[in-house]
Amino acid sequence: MSEEEILIKIKDSIVKGEEEQAIDYTKEAIKLAIDVKTILNKGIIEATQIVGKFFENGEYFLPDLLISADAMVGVMDILRPKLLSDVTQKTNATIIIGSVEGDVHSIGKSLMCSLLEGQGFHVIDLGTDVPPARFIEEAKKVLPAIIGLSGLLTLSINKMRETVYLLREEGVTSKIIVGGGILTKEAVALIGADDYATDGWEGLKKIKQLLERGR
Amino acid sequence: MTHNWKASMDRVLKVLSGSKRVDKVPYFALIDEQMLTRINGINVRTLYSSPEIYAKSALIATEFLNSDILCLPTVYTGPVEAAAFAEVNNKGTCIKWFDYQPIFVEQGVICKTEEDIERLKIPDHSKSKLWNTTFEASKILYAKTQFPQNVGLGIWSVVQQLRGVQAYRDMRHNPEILLTLCEKIYESEINVFQNWFDKVGVSPYIFYAGYAFNRTMMSFQDAMKYEGQFIKRLQKEIGVPFILHNCGMQPYFEEACREISFAAVNGSHPLDINFWINFKKQFPKVTIMGANIDVSQEMLTGTPADVEAKVKENIINLAPKGRYMVSPVCCLPFNLPLPNVMAVSSAIEKYGTYPIQEIGE
Numbered sequence: 001m002s003e004e005e006i007l008i009k010i011k012d013s014i015v016k017g018e019e020e021q022a023i024d025y026t027k028e029a030i031k032l033a034i035d036v037k038t039i040l041n042k043g044i045i046e047a048t049q050i051v052g053k054f055f056e057n058g059e060y061f062l063p064d065l066l067i068s069a070d071a072m073v074g075v076m077d078i079l080r081p082k083l084l085s086d087v088t089q090k091t092n093a094t095i096i097i098g099s100v101e102g103d104v105h106s107i108g109k110s111l112m113c114s115l116l117e118g119q120g121f122h123v124i125d126l127g128t129d130v131p132p133a134r135f136i137e138e139a140k141k142v143l144p145a146i147i148g149l150s151g152l153l154t155l156s157i158n159k160m161r162e163t164v165y166l167l168r169e170e171g172v173t174s175k176i177i178v179g180g181g182i183l184t185k186e187a188v189a190l191i192g193a194d195d196y197a198t199d200g201w202e203g204l205k206k207i208k209q210l211l212e213r214g215r
Numbered sequence: 216m217t218h219n220w221k222a223s224m225d226r227v228l229k230v231l232s233g234s235k236r237v238d239k240v241p242y243f244a245l246i247d248e249q250m251l252t253r254i255n256g257i258n259v260r261t262l263y264s265s266p267e268i269y270a271k272s273a274l275i276a277t278e279f280l281n282s283d284i285l286c287l288p289t290v291y292t293g294p295v296e297a298a299a300f301a302e303v304n305n306k307g308t309c310i311k312w313f314d315y316q317p318i319f320v321e322q323g324v325i326c327k328t329e330e331d332i333e334r335l336k337i338p339d340h341s342k343s344k345l346w347n348t349t350f351e352a353s354k355i356l357y358a359k360t361q362f363p364q365n366v367g368l369g370i371w372s373v374v375q376q377l378r379g380v381q382a383y384r385d386m387r388h389n390p391e392i393l394l395t396l397c398e399k400i401y402e403s404e405i406n407v408f409q410n411w412f413d414k415v416g417v418s419p420y421i422f423y424a425g426y427a428f429n430r431t432m433m434s435f436q437d438a439m440k441y442e443g444q445f446i447k448r449l450q451k452e453i454g455v456p457f458i459l460h461n462c463g464m465q466p467y468f469e470e471a472c473r474e475i476s477f478a479a480v481n482g483s484h485p486l487d488i489n490f491w492i493n494f495k496k497q498f499p500k501v502t503i504m505g506a507n508i509d510v511s512q513e514m515l516t517g518t519p520a521d522v523e524a525k526v527k528e529n530i531i532n533l534a535p536k537g538r539y540m541v542s543p544v545c546c547l548p549f550n551l552p553l554p555n556v557m558a559v560s561s562a563i564e565k566y567g568t569y570p571i572q573e574i575g576e
Contacts, residue, residue, distance in 0.1 A: 017387060062433060128322075
């Protein structure tokens, strides 16, 4: 297989959510000494763009997004140790994420974690029903670029507001994004977060934008 | 003033049947543990402590909010159903209690593995303490008011609790195991309905939480596969009217109503009133309960005047020909400003008395 063919195979496998194939092709690409940055750009990044387009067009849904993300995670696990420092600086920002206190919903948060890991971010998942003190403790320990607060319940809006307030009071300067289908521009203004997203795909785009702006 | 439950029942049943002889637009407030505890000044454990306390608290809260529909939040196969599965499968530690909101289970713990699904035991609800309290409380409410109440069913709502995010992977990697889980939940739903019916002795309405019918989650084909086909079977087996509830951002209300017979739909999205005006034209026999009044919008961040304007917009556009009930969606959260909550029923008093003039008349 030529370099071009194998990169197409990696990309297609990710788009189709075929994790095992994506991993096998990536291993083969490395054996053929294809540059890891090329695999990242032609495999993962191009696949991400296609998956995103399919999702936005209504051809892909949450299950498709999730299995594609799983395939990306599989590929990234292979690439990560081999990536050069200039690339890793761009891709492996640390993000801590959790469902706020009182909210035990985890599906949206888990999807977000997979999408982020698939893009090479270092994700620390604090789980569900996370009290503000736990976010503060972790934020002070790892100094994340981004903190993601997730919630499905309307009640969580108040808890997000409290968590953001306490994080800022404690001097945490990380960008804070809140996520959940309940969120509106008005609610986010109340919460005081830097941005918000109502689905995982939007969340990924907004996190990348926040990182770009913060650079 | 004492709530007139006979008048409420008359109003609700007439609206659902399409009668023109309705006095006022009915109000359906989705009252769960958050409002029950807030209004009654008790916590959830006290609320559930006896059928008498539970029934009395539900009645007080419903009457305080002037809602025309009376039902109990735990007559719903969502988190409480998942808790029943947790108990019977020895995974009670994943049940989380809160003081002023419903109990929840940690999503994905009960059916973490495929073996968990294969071995999953179906709860006998007559042996569950919380379900029995619920059935008894429903019976008390019926004896006091003669109001028929809702029983809340839903397949996907329980799938998400039991299997968590893994359910979405199963849809592509192992649909058979997912359907096995759906079948088990279906059997459990029948058990809930049968127990409620045996205890209360009247036919309820089915308030069906059709969470699969949401474009942000799955295709309509998948929604039919994992939820729609089970609704059709439930309808055949139970034979009572179904109300489709979906509080998601992009519900498949039109598509679902083309495939399945519903007496009513309950949702708040899309927020564009024109969607609901067109929906009414397309499905003149389906009652709209809700339209675009959402508890995360004006009711949370606006003023009573904003809420009044929203209720008015819904009434003047959707109520003149009947088959419309005001209903903010979803459950009224603990943190809503009370003046905004009360603005809903005040606005109905102001704008919702029939005859209501159609726009352009």
